Amino acid sequence: MNQKxxxxxxxxxxxxxxxxxxFCAASAFSEKxxxxxxSVPPWLWVPSPKHHLLSSHKEEGYLSLEGMCFIKSSxxxxxxxxxxxxxxxxxxxxxxxxxxxxxxxxxFDEVNHYDFHIVYSPSYRVPVLYFRSYHSDGQPLPxxxxxxxxxxxxxxxxxxxxxxxxxxxxxxxxxxxxxKLHPCGTSEWMKLLFHGDASLNKNGxxxxxxxxxxxxVIGQVFGLKIPLAMLxxxxx
Amino acid sequence: xxxxxxxxxxxxxMQSLVDEGFWHRFSSLKLNKLGIDDSPLPIIGFYAxxxxxxxxxxxxxxxxxxxxxxxxxxxxxxPSSGNRNKCSIPGILYNTNTVEAFxxxxxxxxxxxxxxxxxxxxxxxxxxxxxxxxxxxxLISFADLKKWSFHYWFAFPxxxxxxxxxLVNLRPASQWLRAxxxxxxSTACNEWRKSKSTADVPFFLVTIDPQxxxxxxxxxxxxxxxxxxxxxxxxxxDPCHFPNTPGWPLRNFLALISAKWNLKSxxxxxxxxxxxxxxxxxxxxxxxxxTVPEGWKNTMPNAVGWELNKGRKVPRCISLAQxxxxxxxxxxxxxxxxxxxRWRALPSLNLNALSSVKCLLLGAGTLGxxxxxMLMAWGVRKITxxxxxxxxxxxxxxxxxxxLDDCLNGGSFKATAAxxxxxxxxxxxxxxxxxxxxxxxxxxxNNQEQENVLDDCRRLSDLIDAHDSVFLLTDTRESRWLPTxxxxxxxxxxxxxxxxxxxxxxxxxxxxxxxxxxxxxxxTAIPSSADVHKIKDAKExxxxxxxxxxxxxxxxxxxxxxxxxxxxxxxxPGLAPIASALAVELLVSILHHPxxxxxxGDISNNVIGTSEQPLxxxxxxxxxSLAQFSQMTLVGYSSPSCTACCDxxxxxxxxxxxxxxxQAINHPTYLEDLTGLTExxxxxxAFSLDxxxxxxxxxxxxxxxxx
Numbered sequence: 001m002n003q004k005x006x007x008x009x010x011x012x013x014x015x016x017x018x019x020x021x022x023f024c025a026a027s028a029f030s031e032k033x034x035x036x037x038x039s040v041p042p043w044l045w046v047p048s049p050k051h052h053l054l055s056s057h058k059e060e061g062y063l064s065l066e067g068m069c070f071i072k073s074s075x076x077x078x079x080x081x082x083x084x085x086x087x088x089x090x091x092x093x094x095x096x097x098x099x100x101x102x103x104x105x106x107x108f109d110e111v112n113h114y115d116f117h118i119v120y121s122p123s124y125r126v127p128v129l130y131f132r133s134y135h136s137d138g139q140p141l142p143x144x145x146x147x148x149x150x151x152x153x154x155x156x157x158x159x160x161x162x163x164x165x166x167x168x169x170x171x172x173x174x175x176x177x178x179x180k181l182h183p184c185g186t187s188e189w190m191k192l193l194f195h196g197d198a199s200l201n202k203n204g205x206x207x208x209x210x211x212x213x214x215x216x217v218i219g220q221v222f223g224l225k226i227p228l229a230m231l232x233x234x235x236x
Numbered sequence: 237x238x239x240x241x242x243x244x245x246x247x248x249x250m251q252s253l254v255d256e257g258f259w260h261r262f263s264s265l266k267l268n269k270l271g272i273d274d275s276p277l278p279i280i281g282f283y284a285x286x287x288x289x290x291x292x293x294x295x296x297x298x299x300x301x302x303x304x305x306x307x308x309x310x311x312x313x314x315p316s317s318g319n320r321n322k323c324s325i326p327g328i329l330y331n332t333n334t335v336e337a338f339x340x341x342x343x344x345x346x347x348x349x350x351x352x353x354x355x356x357x358x359x360x361x362x363x364x365x366x367x368x369x370x371x372x373x374x375l376i377s378f379a380d381l382k383k384w385s386f387h388y389w390f391a392f393p394x395x396x397x398x399x400x401x402x403l404v405n406l407r408p409a410s411q412w413l414r415a416x417x418x419x420x421x422s423t424a425c426n427e428w429r430k431s432k433s434t435a436d437v438p439f440f441l442v443t444i445d446p447q448x449x450x451x452x453x454x455x456x457x458x459x460x461x462x463x464x465x466x467x468x469x470x471x472x473x474d475p476c477h478f479p480n481t482p483g484w485p486l487r488n489f490l491a492l493i494s495a496k497w498n499l500k501s502x503x504x505x506x507x508x509x510x511x512x513x514x515x516x517x518x519x520x521x522x523x524x525x526x527t528v529p530e531g532w533k534n535t536m537p538n539a540v541g542w543e544l545n546k547g548r549k550v551p552r553c554i555s556l557a558q559x560x561x562x563x564x565x566x567x568x569x570x571x572x573x574x575x576x577x578r579w580r581a582l583p584s585l586n587l588n589a590l591s592s593v594k595c596l597l598l599g600a601g602t603l604g605x606x607x608x609x610m611l612m613a614w615g616v617r618k619i620t621x622x623x624x625x626x627x628x629x630x631x632x633x634x635x636x637x638x639x640l641d642d643c644l645n646g647g648s649f650k651a652t653a654a655x656x657x658x659x660x661x662x663x664x665x666x667x668x669x670x671x672x673x674x675x676x677x678x679x680x681x682n683n684q685e686q687e688n689v690l691d692d693c694r695r696l697s698d699l700i701d702a703h704d705s706v707f708l709l710t711d712t713r714e715s716r717w718l719p720t721x722x723x724x725x726x727x728x729x730x731x732x733x734x735x736x737x738x739x740x741x742x743x744x745x746x747x748x749x750x751x752x753x754x755x756x757x758x759x760t761a762i763p764s765s766a767d768v769h770k771i772k773d774a775k776e777x778x779x780x781x782x783x784x785x786x787x788x789x790x791x792x793x794x795x796x797x798x799x800x801x802x803x804x805x806x807x808x809p810g811l812a813p814i815a816s817a818l819a820v821e822l823l824v825s826i827l828h829h830p831x832x833x834x835x836x837g838d839i840s841n842n843v844i845g846t847s848e849q850p851l852x853x854x855x856x857x858x859x860x861s862l863a864q865f866s867q868m869t870l871v872g873y874s875s876p877s878c879t880a881c882c883d884x885x886x887x888x889x890x891x892x893x894x895x896x897x898x899q900a901i902n903h904p905t906y907l908e909d910l911t912g913l914t915e916x917x918x919x920x921x922a923f924s925l926d927x928x929x930x931x932x933x934x935x936x937x938x939x940x941x942x943x
Contacts, residue, residue, distance in 0.1 A: 039511055069291045099540040101400045103246045103481050105547065111291055136294065138254040139554050165579050167572050176260055177559045177568075184580060 013194065013206065015187030016125035021207045023059040025127075026118065029211035030063060036230045041067055043118070048173045062173065063118040070133075070149050072110040111136050112149055114222075118211070119172055126186040127211060129218050130171055130178040143168070143179060151223040181218060190214060245403035245524050248476040250283075250373075250392040250484040252543055253294035256556055259379070259386050261299040263560065266331070266379060268305060274337075277302075277329040280313050281373055282322035283438075285473040286483075287509045289518060293475035295325065295373060295392070318432035323473060325438075327373040338378035338387055338551075343542065350374045351393035351539030358395075358492045359533070364455045367439035370488040374541075376551075384560040389551035390543040394487035397528055398537065401490055401502075406480065406522035409505065416448035418516045425507060425514035428452040439489055442469035442505055458497065467503070469521065474506035482506045482520060494526050495533040501525055563663040570662065574615045584850045589827045590615040596699055597621045598674060598719055599709035600650040602807075603733050605637040606816030607707050608658055608667075614824055618666045619658065620703065622696075623650040624673040634809055670699065676714040680902040689901065690894050697722050705729040705823055708783065709816075717880050718897065720782050721889060724748040724881035729826055729833050732783045733815045735807045740815040743857040744822055746780025746874055747833045749883040780837055780856050781872040784880040808862050818858055825854045837871035879907040 017025065030043040047061040117130040133141040133149070143166065165182040193213050194206060216226045270277075280301045286293045303313045315324040330346065332338040354372050357363040363370050377388040410418050421442065428434050434454070441453045444467040452471070453461065461468055470493060476483030486504060493499050506520040545552050558564055571587075578585040595611055597604045600623035608619055626647035632638045635650075637657035642648045651669030658667045672692055675681075681689045700706055700722045708716045708730065716732060723730040723745065730745040828851050829835045837856025855869035876882050888910060889896050899906050 041511070069288060071290055097396065097538045097540055099396065100244055101246055101396070101487070102394075102540065103248050103478075105249070105544075109290075134256070136251065136253055137552055137554060138256055138258075140256055140556070140559060142558065165576075167576070168568055169572070174257065176257065177565065182576070182579075 013191065015189075015191035015194075017207060017210055018125065019120055019122060020059065021210075022120040022127060023061075025207050025210040026063050028208045029215070032212060032230050036227045041065055046117075046173075062120070064115070065117075066115040068114040068116070070112040070114060072112065112141060112145075114149075116222075117171070117178070118215075121183050124183040124186065126183050126190065127214055128180055128183045128186075130180045131222075132178045146179070150221065181221065186214070189217065193217070243403050245401045245522075246481055247394075247484050247487055248292070248478050248481040249543065250371075250390075250475065251292055251294045252297070252390040254297045254386075254388065254554070255299070256554075256559060257299035258297040258301055259554070259556055260560065261302045261305065262331075262379060263381055263384075264305055265302060266381065269311075272333055274331060274333055277331065278312055279327045279329045279375065280315055281325040281327045281371075282316075283325065283371070283473070283475050284321045284323060285507050285509050286475050286477045286518070287512060289477060289510065292477045292483075295371075295390070295475070296322075297375075301327075316436075318435055320429050320435035323368060323436040323438045325368050325371045325373060327375060329375045329377065331377045331379060333378075335378050335380070335387065338376065341376055343376070343389075343391070346374055346376065347391050347393055347539055347541060350391065351395060351541075352536060354393055354488055355395060355491075355536045358488075358495050361496070363492055364458070364496065367437060367455055370439060370492060371485050383555075384557040385553060385555040387551050387553045392484055392541040392543065393539045394484065394541045395491040395537045395539055396487075397490060397494065397526060398532065399527055402525040402527070404501075404523035404525055406482070406520055408479070408517050409519040409521045410516040412521040413444075413516065414448060417444050417450060420444070420448055421450035422514040422516055424450045424452045429509075429514070438473040438485065440471045442471045443467065444469070469503050469505040471505035471507050474508050474520070476506070477508070477518075479518075479520075482522060490524060490526065491537065494528060499526065566662060567664045570615065570664075582850055584828065586828060587615055590824070591617050593705055593823075593827060594618040594703040595620070595823075596703035596706045597709055598707065598715075599623055599711065600635075600637070600654045600669075601625075601631075601709070601711060602634045602812035603709035603735070603816050603819075604650075604707075605635045605654060606813050607709060607733070607819055608654065609636060609661070610817055610820035611823075612658065612662055612665060614820065617664065620668045620670060620699065621651050621654045622670045622672055622674070622699065623654070624671055625650050627653055634812060636813075670695075672696070674710065674715045675718055675897070675901055676712065677717055677900045677907065678714050678904045681898075686898065690898065693718065693894055693897050700726060700728060703728065705731070705826075707819060707823075708732040709819075716783055717900075720745065720784060720880040721885065724782065725750075725886055725889060727751040727833065729823065730782070731819050731822055733819045734783070735811050735815060737806060738808045738811065738862040740811050740860050741857065742815050742818045742822060742860075743783065743872075744780070744826060744833075745782040745881070746856075749779065749874070749881065749886055751834075778836075779874040781874045782878060782881040785875040785878045786872060787879065810862060814860065814862075818860075822855070822858070825849070825851045829854050838869065839871060840869045877911040879911055882911060884911055 026043075026045060030045065033040075034042045043063045043065050045061055046064045047059070112133050112135065114131060114133050118127050119130055120126075121128045133146050135141065165184070166179055167182050168177050168179050170176065171178040190210070190213070212226065212230055215224075219226060279297065281295045281297055282301070283295045284293050300316070301313060303311045316322050317324070328350065330341065332341065350372055354363070354370060357366075357369045357372075372393065374391040374393065375388060376391075377386060379386050409421070413421060421444070424442075428437075428440065434440075434452075437454065439455055441455060441457060441461055442450060443453065443461050443463075444450045446465050470489060472483075472485050472489055474483040474485070482504065483506060486506070489504070490502060493502055502524045504522055504524060506522070507514070508518040508520075509515055510518055542549060574585070574587055574590075578587065593616055595616055595618065597607055597619065600608075600621040604621055604623065608621065611619055627635075627638045627642040627650055628647055629643045631650075632640060632643065637654045638650075639657075642653040642657075649669070649671045651671045653669075655667040655669040658665050672695060674696060675689050675692050696718065700719065706719060706723050706728050708719055710716060713734075720730065720732075725748055727748040727750075732741070732743050732745065734741045826832055826835065829849060835854050838853035840853055840855065853869070855871075857870040857872060858867060859870060860867035874881060876884075879885060885907070
């Protein structure tokens with residue numbers, strides 16, 4: 001055990017992790033996810049160097065899971081977004097050639113696309129889940145529509161919980177408003193998950209399993225489950 | 237399921253998806269680089285083979301579809317390469333500067349031009365080298381950068397075979413191929429998709445040898461594929477998910493195959509994946525019959541391809557105001573801040589009360605500017621400022637809403653400049669400025685001015701009626717008299733802030749004398765004089781005082797005949813921000829107190845956390861001293877002789893209205909006589925002469941009045 005590790009074992013863990021630890025945790029998480037969760041799209045690391053004067057390490061970025069589709073059942077569909085267009089811009093029948101080869105679609109499925117990013121927050125020193133949703137034409141969904149997609153028990157948790165608080169803030173890398181689960185409570189419940197057991201800090205165990213444990217809680221808001229196998233404490 | 241021979245081969249139209257990042261980047265480009273230049277802009281679209289059994293892959297535009305924003309970069313976007321999820325497809329954007337120009341674009345002409353490019357690439361052979369050009373697309377748009385809405389319309393030009401191709405059969409690849417072939421093809425496709433050099437090549441050839449070994453090749457290897465014993469399939473990344481219809485890219489692929497290689501019968505392979513891996517159950521193999529006449533390829537074919545919007549041939553529109561309009565972003569950030577406070581520290585915070593309370597600020601000077609800012613910080617949105625002065629050169633230093641610009645050309649009116657400043661800070665504020673003087677007792681008016689002064693009185697009365705809470709922030713004592721009276725009459729929450737050189741007073745006025753304490757703040761009917769006494773006894777002891785309750789003289793002219801240093805209100809600069817902040821916090825506490833204006837006055841003690849209210853105690857008066865860096869809370873009760881809020885005065889006002897006001901303004905002793913202060917002073921003077929009287933006599937002396 002080198003000196004840094006032995007020091008770590010003495011300090012009671014505060015539930016947070018450093019930026020470079022986040023990168024390790026992210027690698028471990030995405031690798032495990034791919035292994036145990038092959039039916040779902042993988043988490044990809046998106047490197048995003050920011051031009052900080054203080055930034056000393058190169059591995060800055062975030063985890064990205066994009067393109068989760070949530071198909072609305074036909075009862076839920078309401079064409080409240082129907083456009084009433086004047087015929088100024090349409091194309092008259094004589095202009096475009098008659099084309100029988102194009103399949104005419106009669107039923108239009110409403111699909112909500114979800115993107116998730118796991119971004120490290122330097123001020124809270126914990127990962128933060130950012131997410132957004134949009135229709136197939138790119139129109140972003142407001143939060144009250146996203147809420148309808150959340151599993152029933154999650155909406156209740158959200159309202160009553162003191163741990164989860166969904167806010168809309170500017171994405172730190174993309175500079176557009178995304179929704180996020182506010183990180184204030186994260187370090188506290190992460191500490192609970194690991195029972196504040198400093199001895200678990202041996203050999204970087206905490207770092208390796210940090211995101212897996214973190215996601216097992218956060219993912220529930222969206223009904224994203226972690227397969228049990230991922231949570232097993234297999235030493236890699 | 238296989239289709240009958242000879243049926244028309246139908247294709248599933250390509251669908252578009254524009255990520256909001258594309259519009260963000262485009263808006264930025266337009267504002268910073270392009271300006272009104274509306275020449276066509278090359279862009280890049282992305283698609284990939286369908287990877288979901290229920291959702292088609294879309295031709296997607298992202299931020300990176302556009303050229304970079306940096307000034308030295310050329311106006312050509314950088315194509316990505318080797319990304320298996322993003323095949324780069326060249327496209328072109330025509331963005332107009334007005335919505336009329338958008339509707340007036342010659343759509344058929346533009347479609348024909350792009351189709352001609354595809355045809356040209358086919359004829360010259362470029363499409364064989366770089367097959368992504370077969371899916372070239374066109375986008376027309378109008379970006380409304382004031383409303384942050386974007387009108388747009390895609391076209392995916394498809395060259396038409398004439399007569400159209402017929403479908404011989406179509407079935408899942410796993411049914412058409414033998415088991416060993418299917419496995420080999422899967423492996424070959426996965427390899428193709430893994431390799432950076434071929435992962436994003438959307439059209440390819442498949443050869444299957446008699447030993448069931450499948451090979452995936454580039455189009456340009458066509459010559460090498462000529463072998464009788466091999467099966468040949470024309471493969472392409474199919475974005476469509478429908479089990480019975482091939483996707484749109486096949487159309488131009490067939491045009492290429494016919495024009496370049498003269499084939500009549502084409503076996504095609506719609507390549508689809510499941511969760512990133514080749515799936516022969518979802519992928520389709522079909523046979524098409526091309527029956528175009530000899531010489532068809534000598535002339536450019538017709539083209540179709542404008543994308544339908546829910547079945548109609550009209551453009552689409554997307555509104556991104558929520559995420560791009562700076563005012564909306566400011567509002568949601570401000571709301572977020574307050575909501576966070578409620579979540580983490582103060583669950584009983586009543587944000588609705590704060591955002592709906594209407595505040596009237598009398599005075600837009602050092603106190604008024606600071607109070608306005610603090611109110612906005614608490615989420616108050618409705619603010620009216622009243623001031624008849626103009627911004628002077630010395631003002632910007634201490635009056636935090638003004639800058640030097642407001643002082644130029646004689647100076648803007650403070651009320652107006654303050655409102656503009658508030659809107660610059662937070663555009664969603666509903667702020668109004670009223671340039672008006674407040675009529676004051678002791679400043680008599682002559683007959684000519686009388687009507688104007690009465691108008692001002694009425695206007696002030698209307699303003700007070702229209703608001704929920706009034707801040708008295710003027711720089712003289714007498715200017716606070718009329719507002720105090722009017723507020724007491726209508727039972728409005730009234731907060732006074734007054735500054736000395738190094739001391740301040742912040743207080744909330746008690747409820748008016750004719751109000752009930754049971755939640756109703758409506759005026760009661762004018763009571764009879766008998767009732768007045770009853771109410772007086774019952775309420776007078778509990779009603780908190782106003783700014784004038786402790787005064788023994790009526791407000792009078794305090795501004796004339798003063799020395800210069802007395803005329804300029806000189807205070808230590810730190811006082812106004814402190815007092816203003818306390819005034820606003822006091823209001824917030826009142827709004828959160830269950831009894832509101834009727835709440836008792838608390839006194840602070842050194843024991844922390846003894847208050848029942850989440851925001852802490854609700855004092856009546858706060859007096860602070862900078863000389864001592866100290867502050868204390870006091871309680872004062874209303875005086876039955878108060879020139880501003882006692883029931884005698886208010887009754888007189890209710891009975892005589894403006895006539896009463898005018899008398900008070902013109903005759904300084906009128907109020908003192910009315911309230912009995914004159915009597916009080918007479919008796920006080922009388923009392924001081926009788927030093928020798930016994931103490932007993934004091935109690936019996938009728939001239940003494942209990943204060």
